[in-house]
Amino acid sequence: MSSKSTTPKSLIPALSTSLNVGMALGAWITVLPFANPAYPGPAVAIWFRDFFKPGFIGITSLSAVTIASGIRAAWLRQSSSSALPPSGSASSSADQGQQEAKANKASRWAIAGLVFTLVHFGFGSSVLAIMDKILSAPELAQGQMAAWIQLHTVRTLTTDVPAWLCFVAALLTEL
Numbered sequence: 001m002s003s004k005s006t007t008p009k010s011l012i013p014a015l016s017t018s019l020n021v022g023m024a025l026g027a028w029i030t031v032l033p034f035a036n037p038a039y040p041g042p043a044v045a046i047w048f049r050d051f052f053k054p055g056f057i058g059i060t061s062l063s064a065v066t067i068a069s070g071i072r073a074a075w076l077r078q079s080s081s082s083a084l085p086p087s088g089s090a091s092s093s094a095d096q097g098q099q100e101a102k103a104n105k106a107s108r109w110a111i112a113g114l115v116f117t118l119v120h121f122g123f124g125s126s127v128l129a130i131m132d133k134i135l136s137a138p139e140l141a142q143g144q145m146a147a148w149i150q151l152h153t154v155r156t157l158t159t160d161v162p163a164w165l166c167f168v169a170a171l172l173t174e175l
Contacts, residue, residue, distance in 0.1 A: 010110055010170035012069035017113065017164035020062045024156040027055060031152070034145045044145050045138035052131055059120075066117050066163070073110035073170055106173040113166030120159040126151055 030051070034044050130148045134141040 008171055008174040009069075009073040009075075010106060010167055010174050013066045013073055013110065013113060014164070014167040014171040016062050016066040016069065017117070017160070017167050020059065020066065021156070021160050021164045023055070023058055023062070024152070024160050027051075028149070028152060028156065031145065031149055034142075035149060037142060039142065041141035042138040044141040045134050048131065048134050048141065048145065048148075063117055063120065066167075067114065070110055070114040070117060070167065073167070074107050074114060102173060106170045109166050109170035109173060113163045113170060116159050116163035116166060120155060120163070123151065123155045123159070127155075 033039070034047070127148070130144050130151065134144045134148070137144075
């Protein structure tokens, strides 16, 4: 292994998914009060309309960074293996084998993180359907907001948090 220090390839997707989970938690905290029936449906609809676009842009931007940097991190195995010096002794061969195994493990974690990141967008049609119901029938927005909170919670716990954990595992494996 080279003595030159490099930035771990999993650092950027670990950071971007950390921000993504933070945004998801912030969104959850922000919308939770709207589960209170005292908020009239039309007020919920106006707020949700104004909230959705910046949230969508933020999450989509972070996800683009995660996907691009996650692909780079997933290729860690190939680039790390080719960057290793040729083995000249049994100990360097063992070191090379350990480094390749470490790179393979980090790559697998990054691939898993990518899959969870992409699955997040599988919830898109459900999110858009709820948003459409909120905006087309503001008087019924209260009930739809409860559905959105539930969907957001499930999506965060089944895609965003696992993606973050996978990229953190990839990063820790690289270190």
